[in-house]
Amino acid sequence: MQILCLDLEGVLVPELWMEISKATGVDEIGLTTRDIPNYDELMKLRRAAMDRHVIGYRQIKDVLASVVPFDGADDFLNWARSQFQVAILSDTFYEFAMPLMRKLSYPFLLCHHLVIEQDRIVGYRRRQTDPKTKVVQALRSLELTVYASGDSYNDVGMLQSANSGFFFNPPSHVVEDYPDIPVVWNFDELQSNLQRVART
Numbered sequence: 561m562q563i564l565c566l567d568l569e570g571v572l573v574p575e576l577w578m579e580i581s582k583a584t585g586v587d588e589i590g591l592t593t594r595d596i597p598n599y600d601e602l603m604k605l606r607r608a609a610m611d612r613h614v615i616g617y618r619q620i621k622d623v624l625a626s627v628v629p630f631d632g633a634d635d636f637l638n639w640a641r642s643q644f645q646v647a648i649l650s651d652t653f654y655e656f657a658m659p660l661m662r663k664l665s666y667p668f669l670l671c672h673h674l675v676i677e678q679d680r681i682v683g684y685r686r687r688q689t690d691p692k693t694k695v696v697q698a699l700r701s702l703e704l705t706v707y708a709s710g711d712s713y714n715d716v717g718m719l720q721s722a723n724s725g726f727f728f729n730p731p732s733h734v735v736e737d738y739p740d741i742p743v744v745w746n747f748d749e750l751q752s753n754l755q756r757v758a759r760t
Contacts, residue, residue, distance in 0.1 A: 693717030
């Protein structure tokens with residue numbers, strides 16, 4: 561059996577925090593793991609910015625309801641499902657991502673949970689540290705063949721642990737820091753490379 565593990569934001573859908581930043585005008589909220597690789601530090605900055613600007617969960621939900629997947633994402637996922645067992649491994653939150661999952665025909669998603677009190681995001685519960693890497697390692701320990709694609713620093717462990725991994729449309733500084741990881745720039749390139757390595 562062959563498994564395809566995909567990042568969500570930056571691969572299938574826009575960066576959700578950047579969408580929130582654009583809608584609220586608060587720049588710090590739009591920082592991502594492309595800017596700050598340390599996830600806990602990044603979330604601390606985001607939460608502080610939300611508190612400072614009094615941005616609640618209901619306002620964020622309204623913003624995210626209008627976000628749509630990238631052009632071609634649904635077609636790519638439909639093809640991928642016909643060739644692989646597909647898992648979405650993300651550092652987002654179920655509370656953010658579920659409306660988008662409907663738009664992508666509900667793929668299997670592993671991510672984190674927010675802690676919300678009286679409309680305020682007060683914290684989060686991570687499934688585990690470095691979960692993307694650990695999922696791929698666990699799948700490979702079952703003697704499954706795993707392919708992976710993601711766009712940022714928090715995907716590196718997943719890509720390096722897979723049988724084959726590809727950066728998807730990454731920023732230049734990520735490519736410069738990890739020149740050994742192959743790069744694809746769109747869904748057509750990702751599909752052709754997956755067909756090549758998996759011989760599908």
